[in-house]
Amino acid sequence: MQTQTSPNLVGASRAEIAALVGDLDPRPYRAAQVYRWVARRLAGSLDEMTNLPKSLRESLARSVVIRDPEIVEVRRGDEGTAKFALAHSDGAVVEAVAMPMEGHTTLCLSSQAGCAVGCVFCVTGILGAGRNLSGGEIFGQYRAIMRHQGLVGAPVNVVFMGMGEPLLNLPGVTRAVELLSETVSPRRITVSTSGIVPGLAKLAALDRRPKLAVSLNATTQEQRERLMPIAARWPLDELLAALRAFPLERGRRITFEYVMMAGVNDTLEDARRLPRLLRGIPCKVNLIPLNPDARYLAGLAAPDEETISAFAGVLAAAHVNVTVRWSKGRDVAAACGQLRGQVIGERAAP
Numbered sequence: 001m002q003t004q005t006s007p008n009l010v011g012a013s014r015a016e017i018a019a020l021v022g023d024l025d026p027r028p029y030r031a032a033q034v035y036r037w038v039a040r041r042l043a044g045s046l047d048e049m050t051n052l053p054k055s056l057r058e059s060l061a062r063s064v065v066i067r068d069p070e071i072v073e074v075r076r077g078d079e080g081t082a083k084f085a086l087a088h089s090d091g092a093v094v095e096a097v098a099m100p101m102e103g104h105t106t107l108c109l110s111s112q113a114g115c116a117v118g119c120v121f122c123v124t125g126i127l128g129a130g131r132n133l134s135g136g137e138i139f140g141q142y143r144a145i146m147r148h149q150g151l152v153g154a155p156v157n158v159v160f161m162g163m164g165e166p167l168l169n170l171p172g173v174t175r176a177v178e179l180l181s182e183t184v185s186p187r188r189i190t191v192s193t194s195g196i197v198p199g200l201a202k203l204a205a206l207d208r209r210p211k212l213a214v215s216l217n218a219t220t221q222e223q224r225e226r227l228m229p230i231a232a233r234w235p236l237d238e239l240l241a242a243l244r245a246f247p248l249e250r251g252r253r254i255t256f257e258y259v260m261m262a263g264v265n266d267t268l269e270d271a272r273r274l275p276r277l278l279r280g281i282p283c284k285v286n287l288i289p290l291n292p293d294a295r296y297l298a299g300l301a302a303p304d305e306e307t308i309s310a311f312a313g314v315l316a317a318a319h320v321n322v323t324v325r326w327s328k329g330r331d332v333a334a335a336c337g338q339l340r341g342q343v344i345g346e347r348a349a350p
C-alpha cells in the first residue's frame with residue numbers, strides 16, 4: 001500500500017527510477033519508459049502510462065507515488081499572466097507564474113519557500129527565510145503548471161526568479177535543472193542569483209549549464225550593501241571578478257537585473273558607473289522598474305518613465321545592451337518581488 005512516505009517518482013533521477021522499477025521488472029527499457037513518462041511526458045498518474053503492462057502499473061501503484069505540489073490558487077491578470085499558489089506536502093506554499101510571451105510561455109519558478117537574503121526592495125525577502133525546495137518540488141511546480149495550462153509539448157522558457165535564492169539551494173536547483181533539461185533546452189533555462197559567489201563556480205560546473213542572471217541593483221558597494229545585505233558577505237568586486245571568470249558558451253551573455261528605485265539607484269551617475277563595472281563581461285542589462293507594495297515596501301517607488309529612459313540612454317550610448325522590463329502581472333501581484341507564498345484570494349477549483 002502506498003503511503004505518505006512512499007517514494008515520489010517526481011524528482012527521481014534516471015538511476016533512482018531504475019532502482020525502483022527494477023525491483024518489479026528488471027528489464028532496463030521498462031525503467032526508461034517510466035522515466036520518460038514522468039520527466040518528459042509529464043504524466044500525472046500511473047494510469048496514463050499506457051505502454052506499461054497493467055500488472056506493472058498495479059505493482060508500482062502499491063510502492064510509489066506521482067505527486068506534484070497542489071495548485072491551491074490561480075489568479076489571472078492582464079495579458080494572460082497567471083499566478084499559482086502551490087502547496088507542498090508539509091503545507092509550505094510557494095508561488096510560480098506563467099507569462100505568455102511571443103512564441104512561447106515563460107514560467108517563473110520558486111527555489112525556496114521564502115528567502116533569507118533579505119533585499120529591502122523584495123517582498124519575499126522582507127517576509128524572510130523559508131525552507132529549501134527539493135528538486136522534485138521545483139520540477140513539480142513546472143509539471144503542475146504545464147499540465148494545468150495545457151502546455152505539455154509547447155515551447156517554454158523557465159526562469160528561477162520566483163521565491164528564494166537558487167544558489168543557496170544548489171542541490172534542489174541542480175536536480176530540477178537536470179529534470180527540466182529533458183524537455184527544455186538549457187539555453188531556455190535561466191537561474192537568477194543575488195550574487196552568492198561560491199555558488200557560481202558550482203553552477204558553472206554543471207553538465208547542462210543554464211543561463212545566468214545576476215541581480216545587481218546598485219553601482220557601488222555601499223549602495224548595494226544597503227539594498228542587498230548579502231553584499232557585505234560577497235562584495236561587488238568579488239562578484240564581478242567571479243563573473244569575469246564564469247565560462248560562457250558561444251553567443252551567451254550574462255543578464256544583469258537592475259531594479260530601479262526612485263531616488264535610490266536611478267541617477268545619471270549610476271548610469272555612467274554601470275558600464276565601467278561591467279566592462280569585459282559579455283552581458284545585457286535588464287532595467288526593472290520597482291514593483292511597489294504599499295504594505296511591505298513602504299517608501300519605495302519606481303522612477304518615472306523619463307528617468308528610466310534617460311538611464312537606459314546612457315547605457316546604450318556606452319554600448320551596453322539594455323532593455324526595460326515593464327513587468328507583466330502587476331495587477332495580480334505576480335511580478336518579481338511580489339511573491340509571498342500566501343493564498344490571498346479564492347481557492348482554485350479542484
Ligand code: SAH
Nearest residue numbers: 122161165192193194215257290291336337
Ligand atoms: N533570488 C534571486 C531570484 C529571485 S528574485 C535573485 O535575487 O536574483 C528575481 C528578481 O526579482 C531579481 O532580479 C530581483 O532583483 C527582482 N525583484 C525583487 N523585488 C523586486 C521588486 N519589488 N520589483 C521588481 N523586481 C524585483
Ligand code: SF4
Nearest residue numbers: 115117119122125194
Ligand atoms: Fe531573495 Fe532575490 Fe528577493 Fe533578494 S531579490 S530577497 S535574493 S528573492
